[in-house]
Amino acid sequence: MPVNGDEHRETAVAALADRDYGAAGEAYSRAAWRCLAEPRDGMSPFAADDRGWVGSGLAWTATAATAYRVAGRNARAARKAVEGVAVARDLRATTDDDAQAACFAEFVADCKAAGGLDGVADAYETAADAYREVGAALEEPTEPTTTPLYQAAADLARHVARGSANGEIVLEWDHRCPACGSSDVNWVADGTYCLRCSTPMDAD
Structure with missing residues (x-):
């Protein structure tokens, strides 16, 4: 199902087709801001949400940082990554869902990697530890992977190949x-x- 910001994502994809990575970074930034402000109509990004619709906004933030780096705009990529890290950490701190918290930790690492920030390895290790704890506690560890939050994280890895x-x-x-x-x-x-x-x- 669509989330708010998809219209800007379409613009970003068109820019990528033209190899205009700077424009793609800007369009992905707009898509991310739209989704992070209101993932779906009437939905707060901070309200309890067992689906994690806000994930697309985080994925688009990391993708924007990557696009800026490919365009040679490293300083802007780093700023975008710092933005993504801050949002992912904030969302991780506000959720009561351990599986979502682990995924937000992965987004922290993804944003660090996308923007060329320090501490990438440590961030991924933190996420891995969180995933291991969640996996040990869940009766069906694969269940969260079908949610939009986890799908957004997986799509990010496929998209930035x-x-x-x-x-x-x-x-x-x-x-x-x-x-x-x-x-x-x-x-x-x-x-x-x-x-x-x-x-x-x-x-x-």
């Missing part, structure tokens, strides 16, 4: 997965993994 053909935001990368040959990769904490099969990219 490191590859030559498949990612909508393309970063230069000249290595290939030793297992499946894909050039699409994802950086997690201190490791680099294949986006297709999760094999470490430095594996023999």
Whole structure:
């Protein structure tokens, strides 16, 4: 189902198609602000929400930071990332849902990575610890992954792909997965993994 801000996201996607990453960053910023202010009509971003519709706003914030970096606007990317970190931390502090709190912790790490900020590895480790605690407590650990919040986090990883053909935001990368040959990769904490099969990219 749509969330507020989708209209600006469409503008961002069109800018990406033209490789106008600066314009894409601005459109994703507008989409993020719209969603974070009111994820859906009449919905407060701070109200209890077991679906996590606000996740799209966080994902678009991180995507905006990435677009700015690709455009060579590193200072603006860093500021956008700081914004995303602050919002994700605030939302994590206001939720009573441990599964959502873990996902917000991951968004903190994603925003740090997108903007080239310090502390990326530590942030991902914090998120991983939170996910492990949640997984141990839930009877069905996969249940939260079907919510819009978790889907937004997953879509972010797919959308900002490191590859030559498949990612909508393309970063230069000249290595290939030793297992499946894909050039699409994802950086997690201190490791680099294949986006297709999760094999470490430095594996023999």
